[in-house]
Amino acid sequence: xxLRHALLALLSAGPLTGYDASxxxxxxxxxxxHALDSQIYPELRKMQAEGLLTARQVPxxxxxxxxxxxxxxPEGYEALRAWQRExxxxxxxxxxxxxxxxxxxxxxxxxARRQLESHIAHFxxxxxxxxxxxxxxxxxxxxxxxxxxxxxxxxxxERIMRFKEFAHGGxxxxxxxxxxxxxxxxxxxxxLGDLG
Amino acid sequence: xxLRHALLALLSAGPLTGYDASxxxxxxxxxxxHALDSQIYPELRKMQAEGLLTARQVPxxxxxxxxxxxxxxPEGYEALRAWQRExxxxxxxxxxxxxxxxxxxxxxxxxARRQLESHIAHFxxxxxxxxxxxxxxxxxxxxxxxxxxxxxxxxxxERIMRFKEFAHGGxxxxxxxxxxxxxxxxxxxxxLGDLG
DNA sequence: CCAGTCATGTAAGATGTTACATGATTCC
DNA sequence: GGAATCATGTAACATCTTACATGACTGG
Numbered sequence: 243x244x245l246r247h248a249l250l251a252l253l254s255a256g257p258l259t260g261y262d263a264s265x266x267x268x269x270x271x272x273x274x275x276h277a278l279d280s281q282i283y284p285e286l287r288k289m290q291a292e293g294l295l296t297a298r299q300v301p302x303x304x305x306x307x308x309x310x311x312x313x314x315x316p317e318g319y320e321a322l323r324a325w326q327r328e329x330x331x332x333x334x335x336x337x338x339x340x341x342x343x344x345x346x347x348x349x350x351x352x353x354a355r356r357q358l359e360s361h362i363a364h365f366x367x368x369x370x371x372x373x374x375x376x377x378x379x380x381x382x383x384x385x386x387x388x389x390x391x392x393x394x395x396x397x398x399x400e401r402i403m404r405f406k407e408f409a410h411g412g413x414x415x416x417x418x419x420x421x422x423x424x425x426x427x428x429x430x431x432x433x434l435g436d437l438g
Numbered sequence: 439x440x441l442r443h444a445l446l447a448l449l450s451a452g453p454l455t456g457y458d459a460s461x462x463x464x465x466x467x468x469x470x471x472h473a474l475d476s477q478i479y480p481e482l483r484k485m486q487a488e489g490l491l492t493a494r495q496v497p498x499x500x501x502x503x504x505x506x507x508x509x510x511x512p513e514g515y516e517a518l519r520a521w522q523r524e525x526x527x528x529x530x531x532x533x534x535x536x537x538x539x540x541x542x543x544x545x546x547x548x549x550a551r552r553q554l555e556s557h558i559a560h561f562x563x564x565x566x567x568x569x570x571x572x573x574x575x576x577x578x579x580x581x582x583x584x585x586x587x588x589x590x591x592x593x594x595x596e597r598i599m600r601f602k603e604f605a606h607g608g609x610x611x612x613x614x615x616x617x618x619x620x621x622x623x624x625x626x627x628x629x630l631g632d633l634g
Numbered sequence: 635c636c637a638g639t640c641a642t643g644t645a646a647g648a649t650g651t652t653a654c655a656t657g658a659t660t661c662c
Numbered sequence: 663g664g665a666a667t668c669a670t671g672t673a674a675c676a677t678c679t680t681a682c683a684t685g686a687c688t689g690g
Binding site: 247248251254274323325326327329331335336337339341345346349402405406409410412426427434 | 444447450467472521523529532533535536542543544549550553564594596600601602604606608609611612615616619623
Binding site: 260264265287302303307336 | 668669670671672678
């Protein structure tokens, strides 16, 4: 059900059309919970059907076309708070990189090395992305955050920004840790190469 | 397709019945790739149908009953090596704990605190589990690893153990990092509490 | 002979991925 | 007038979870 909470969180910053929600998703909450358009549109409709969102047709263009704008209903805000009240259900471990590394004896050393190198490249990219997000938060240049802050009492703004920084800071740390792990793996391959 | 690779890895240590595979799964490869019995049994059959495993009926008990024992076929071993040759497809981020933390402004401080405390408890448990696995590897007391090592040339044994240690070491590091992150979150809540 | 565990699943549903589809509008 | 992007999906498939089912065997 996390997609639902991600969407509530996104729309809690203010109403959005389905299209705008899809676009802004990727550059805000999508950094911690990825989803594709093909999931977002149907989920928005389902949430509206269940009363978490209210929908309104707004004009689009000059020729009488419309698009759907969604807002969080009182029930939706309550669902957001209820979610925060519930303990988080931890999902069982399912880590493809660790799985592969545990059975590197089936790889030849060159392939194992390449795995680890692309692991490093991947998480360097993740780290840089998350660091960018943090910079955008600090500079208040992120559109979704701007909408969020504009409807918030000044005393609350600090909290909101600090929580987001904290969350994305976790992503940075995790990326650093994965990079350090993969480097240890490369060192191990070197060591075993010398032995064999 | 990782379940398939996890099962190939498990059975590469030697033949197992479906039931034994299900049991041993949890105490070996299941530490990096979780799966339930209801997934394992059907997947073993599918893998046999596709020629990755060979099945053999072995007697069970004294009254003529049988059970199915699976072994990795040559095609299965090739699939295992092919998997190690392919680059890993990184899945998009989907992190419920980070998602929740990014929107802690919707939680009251007590609930946010409880989230972080159970985050710490969860990863302390993960860390201890992974540390146990590492100890079992070092002491060669893990049954699946014993089967694996017993069919391996002595020069290769070191490699196998070091790779597994390395993989589970990553789980330990990740757990430590999550614990440190959550502690920073608790400190942040304290700080914001003082401000508000 | 009865409890436990061995042995093997099925069925329904939730969630997510991949690939494709289509028309409207705006900007150059 | 054509390209880009706005707007909104659907269909098929894969994967995983939850809940349930059932009979055989073993040890006390």
